[in-house]
Amino acid sequence: MASVQISEAEKVYIMHGVRDDLRVDGRGCEDYRHMEIETDVVSNTDGSAKVRMGHTDVLVGIKAELRRPRPNVPDEGYLEFFVDCSANATPEFEGRGGEELGVELSNTLYKVFNSHRSLDLRSLCVCPGEHCWVLYVDVLLLQCDGNLFDAMSIAIKAALFNTRIPKVRVLEDEEGGKEIELSDDPYDCLRLRVDNIPCIVTLCKVGHRHVVDATLQEKACSAASLLVAVTPRGAVTCVRKLGAGSLDPDSIFEMTETGKRVGKALHAPLMELLQKDESLGKKRQKVGFLA
Amino acid sequence: MPVDTKRVRGPEESQSPVLFLPPSTQSPAGRSGQGARGNADIRPVFTRCGLVSQAKGSSYLEAGNTKIICSVYGPREIERKDETDMKSGRLVCDFRLAPFSCRKRGAWIQGSEERDLSLALLESMQPGVCLHRYPRSQIEVNVMVLENDGSILAHAVTCASMALADAGIEMYDLVLGCSLRQDGDACLVDPDVLEEKGSWQSGYEENQGRVTLALLPNLGQVSGLQADGEMREDALPAAVRTCIDGCHKMYPVVQQAILRAVKKKAPPPEK
């Protein structure tokens, strides 16, 4: 993963700061950086969102395509994840350099989001066994300064909220042949329920404490972190230990608790913001990167 | 699609006969197959070290029908010299499922599941190995699952740490793995394939999940943790504790296998 190298003295400085609940940028241990969220930024997608968290910048575009359902779940649609670690984020990712990380990230996203508990996959089915919607969730990393997972999960949730899939009707003719008709009314569309979609909170163990939303520098001081996916109701849907170090059981429990608390608190303002953003409708000034 | 010219190719498309079973027989009854096993019991484990003559160290592990073989090569010169600091060694993990190891045939080319498992294995093993003792070199761990009957990642962790020990690689501690399946109120340790799937993927029931944990038993440190599924508030910590207990249950078996391998390599002086 993209990383920075820092000196021993810097490490000590950061670790002492974390011990006293005062981080280099003035935050407390459980504070996120300033976050900017904007939806509907790329017009030729079915849903999109951009999240900026400090110097971490993520753009998510969702495209829906009609495909055959998977044979083992014929009455459900599914999600596909692709993470493009573009060279924009760091020159290391040039050519095929970002591929490995991209696969790693998309695998984890798949585990976190592609379950019928977080999204009603059945609503994506058009015609059991024959047609279903596949949501291609493409994540573009534009800049990375740590805490990719959290930023990606928020962007994905926002983009799913923003997604509008055209309504389709299945017409059956006399011989039993089926035809699919797309609704041409742009307002006649399917929205996704995002109430249960989890957000990821990554906790980074620095010294004896752990911090939320670690920057790359803080990450360099830590050997292990814990990824926790939390739903708005506070249920944990995914836990992963990341990094080369190990954790003692007690800190795992503590970190999951913190993750739960922080994650739960994250959802409400996020939904509020998304709803407010949408109610502005066309009046909302689209700034995109022009902000 | 690029054509794979380096292998003997079959027809473009073929389907597993499992897909054509009459619907009634498609999901054979749950847990009856294993006979009487308590929910908290691990399956009988058979382990052996030093089977692969060409490798520096190797091990074989059988838990129920799950069969895993692992070999360790190195330390040898680092292959990719571009990045990484040279002060500490590199651990390289390759996790593969043999094409015939699952109910559905797998492909030869490493899929994303295997890559994911390789990474999980690497992150679980890394904290246990004294990599700073092997500057400028890499240690390769190759794991092959011959038959997948559940809990492969957990057993692969155990198997890999035995192979590392057999290869004489310096370690802080062994790494043991254990996995668990939360199915409603039942908490099944060391699940087999049927238990792993269970009603979780088809149903919408409460408190379903899966936990895999890797433990350094003497240091009491958790080196790997993966939990998926929506579990009740108290179920997750309980599951972690149960897995830790499960790991400790494996410890004597693993110890014995390593001891045997050591004795074989350096027989104690006869009296």
Next chain:
Amino acid sequence: MAGLELLSDQGYRLDGRKASELRKVQARMGVFGQADGSAYMEQGNTKALAVVYGPHEVRGSRSKSLHDRAVINCQYSMATFSTAERKRRPHGDRKSSEMSLHLKQTFEAAVLTQLYPRSQIDIYVKILQSDGGNYSACVNAATLALVDAGIPMRDYVCACTAGFAEGTALADLCHAEETGGGTALSLALLPRSQSIALVQMDARLHQDHLDTLMEAAMEACKGLSKVLDSVVRQHLQEVSVLSRD
């Protein structure tokens, strides 16, 4: 596609523009904090992002470095969701490699590479949304990013496309016009010296018409250069206001 009428009898184009009218251009410099230079560019519905790293030591093998000037390294990629049909891969296909090469050639002509011997300048461009004129949006964005990075250039490099329909030259084509069957020409121009950094045309055109087409493209480029210049000036003003206090 014969059915598509690129220019109406009244002289309006598909999106209501006049023949020589450019699409709305919006741009911003310094969008990212981590890169040495960055810029975002919208030309109508085409959105491009450019990032510049360097000049820095040559990465990878030493043999690539040049003793008398800097190496320019470009990568062009498209977001998988940027086109109407989803792309499977962001880069690495033949078209992106060709585009990367074109960008490299363009900027080798414009950047004062001899000021930075034995070093490398990375230019990465990404198309976020594609609606025709990808190449020109990339060039314009990259120019702004280079300015943002403070890398000396001979002049702005401005790029624009021009097409030819029913005897009239059309400036700054959108996607429908590009694929509509007419001729399309991309031009990258250093406006002050009127020198051409790169020109490309892949379709048939009677040589008598070439002059009109080139003329239209040059005009469009000059128009763009004014916009770019104002963006740079405005950015500098903002920055200097910020740094004054």
Next chain:
Amino acid sequence: LSTNVTCFVRTAEPLEYHRSFLKENCRPDGRELGEFRPTTLNIGSINTAEGSALVKIGNTTVICGIKAELALPSSDAPDKGYIVPNVDLPPLCSSRFRPGPPGEQAQTASQFIADVIDSSNIIKKEDLCIEKSKLCWVLYCDIMCLDYDGNLLDACIITLLAALKNAQLPKVTINKETDLAEVELQHKRHLQIRCHPVASSFAVFDDTVIIVDPTAEEESLCRALLTAVTDEDDQLCALHKPGGISLSAEKLQDCISRAVTRNREISKLIDKVIQSTEMSK
């Protein structure tokens, strides 16, 4: 001290070291020139495969798993099924193999096995057809080396044959009404094995000395390799000699007659193991 010296000679001048043994008509591991390493067999240990076998020749360990799938027969042979053999030499089995696509040796081995299947007719491909131009079986024979210490081909053929003999396919019928296949797992039958090919490999040292069943070290030092495949009727099914020095017809005949006796030994072994596996059930 003497062990140290021999150790040194073995690493520094491996060929000389081997020659010194061959002169005495024996080999460094104590075998005679015409002696195979102990060969053991384990059949049906992989439950997820339709048929499986693991064979060990000395240290060399090879496992074969057979997975059967259903497919459409090809248009140029509508009454035939498919057999798809592939040999994999994963990095697990020796440090000489790297991860990634199969190397040259794995490719040649796969092709060799495919040729043996075709030429010997182990299984008639017509037997794998369920309904003409509609449905047939594909037998994926995935052979994987777990420990590479020479003589890969012999081991591959033995494990393939044993796995095929072990394989059982469920009964499949095509439902006349729905035109879909129906699989009955309760009714399984063995494949009809029509031929029992067994391979024997030889290595040539110094133009004249021929040894059987070379180890990895011997393979790397010898001047030529030869593999002969014969069936139970003493017919030659395949002969494989990838380059190296030439061999007189006489010597070749010797090799083939050794291969014929080897076939007897292995056939006996396979039958014995199959019997005991069935007994233990």
